Amino acid sequence: MITLEHVSKSYEGGTGYSVRDVSLEVPAGQLLVLLGGSGCGKTTTLKMINRLIEPSAGRIRVKGRDVREMDPVVLRRGIGYVFQGIGLFPHLTIAENIAVVPRLLRWTAERITARIDELLSLVRLSPAEYRGRYPRQLSGGQQQRVGFARALAAAPQIMLLDEPFGALDPVTRDELRDDFLRIRRELGLTAVMVTHDMTEALLSADLLAVMNVGELRQVGTPRELLRRPADEFVAQLMATPRRQAERVEALSAEPGP
Helix, strand or coil, X not given: CEEEEEEEECCCCCCCCCEEEEEEXXXXXXXXXXXXXXXXXXXXXXXXXXXXXXXXXXXXXXXXEEHHHCCHHHHHHCEEEEECCCCCCCCCCHHHHXXXXXXXXXXCHHHHHHHHHHHHHHCCCCHHHHCCCCXXXXXXXXXXXXXXXXXXXXXXXXXXXXXXXXXCCHHHHHHHHHHHHHHHHHHCCEEEEEECCHHHHHHXXXXXXXXXXXXXXEEECHHHHHHCCCCHHHHHHHHHHHHHHHHHHHHHXXXXX
16 A cells, blocks of 8 residues: 655755665555654654655655655645644634545535534544534644544545654543544554554554664564564664563552552
């Protein structure tokens, strides 16, 4: 569904690279998580898929087509995009926010209204209660639910997600991530998600792609990376959630009230 072939991005004319020689494939219906620390190139890699950033070298194919041969606006309308800042238009109602792309696609008013209600129900927001509200009247978690609904408005087969849960409190984050995974499975979406949260990556991904300093260090299932890390960097990264779990377990075992 999504293929990157020797993709690089340099902002310095080839003297330095944000992303260097990355090749990977996301099969249809699977979720690949790009994992790594700040500045490792994961968000740049994500944004090159829908041409928000143009690669300096290599080729990216979506559903078999080279993205360079596609109108970038048409490409983006066919790919759902969710990011941490949510980015709802504050002057538009929730219904109007969700309807932005369908209106650009010249859907009928009846079709748009039906789609808005369908999507609000899908993200567990009552259409009657929320369609007429404005973003400022919603909590952060509710706003991100609307962000998901908006990204799904034109029924894309592909979604890109850039730290979509990063600004939420832990309880809301877990709840919303579980809902997203349910929706992704129900709709059979192919998705690429960026995160630096190890636990989130392990619990969400079909495939993990670990990046460091712009380079791809290993791609595999969470189980494969946990059991057979390709190098010391990946091994240390995979050890982090284990250490955290052990510390929590030790705290619960300590005597006291």
